[in-house]
Amino acid sequence: MIRAAMVAVFTLSAAPAFAAGDIAAGEELVAKRCKTCHMISDGDNVILKGGKTGPNLYGIVGRTAGTFEDFRYGDDLVAAGEKGLVWNADEIAAYLEDPKDYLRTYLDDKKAKSKMAFKLRDEQDRADVAAYLASISE
Numbered sequence: 001m002i003r004a005a006m007v008a009v010f011t012l013s014a015a016p017a018f019a020a021g022d023i024a025a026g027e028e029l030v031a032k033r034c035k036t037c038h039m040i041s042d043g044d045n046v047i048l049k050g051g052k053t054g055p056n057l058y059g060i061v062g063r064t065a066g067t068f069e070d071f072r073y074g075d076d077l078v079a080a081g082e083k084g085l086v087w088n089a090d091e092i093a094a095y096l097e098d099p100k101d102y103l104r105t106y107l108d109d110k111k112a113k114s115k116m117a118f119k120l121r122d123e124q125d126r127a128d129v130a131a132y133l134a135s136i137s138e
Contacts, residue, residue: 029129
């Protein structure tokens with residue numbers, strides 16, 4: 001009984017710290033802030049016409065970091081994927097706060113770098129973007 005209670009406490013304390021995201025607000029933010037570098041296309045349909053500096057964001061949730069075909073990632077993002085980083089809403093939200101710091105922490109490497117210089121400081125904005133990206137993933 002005590003063990004079950006302790007497991008429940010640890011499980012709840014390990015729950016994501018991010019607020020629930022608003023998909024519509026996230027879609028608007030992606031259209032305003034992310035399309036400069038990223039597009040969203042399912043292959044047949046362009047959902048958001050954007051730049052190609054960053055990888056296509058369609059289906060990012062569930063994708064191993066640094067593995068989208070035909071995109072040249074930075075070495076450290078590829079290393080994070082090789083270490084087991086698979087994008088989910090919480091990881092995306094954490095990455096968006098400060099990509100370089102995220103990779104340095106994830107890889108335990110003070111010299112790790114991210115090609116993405118953009119930072120999204122507002123916690124709710126990060127949750128909204130992550131919720132939208134999750135909604136366009138299989």
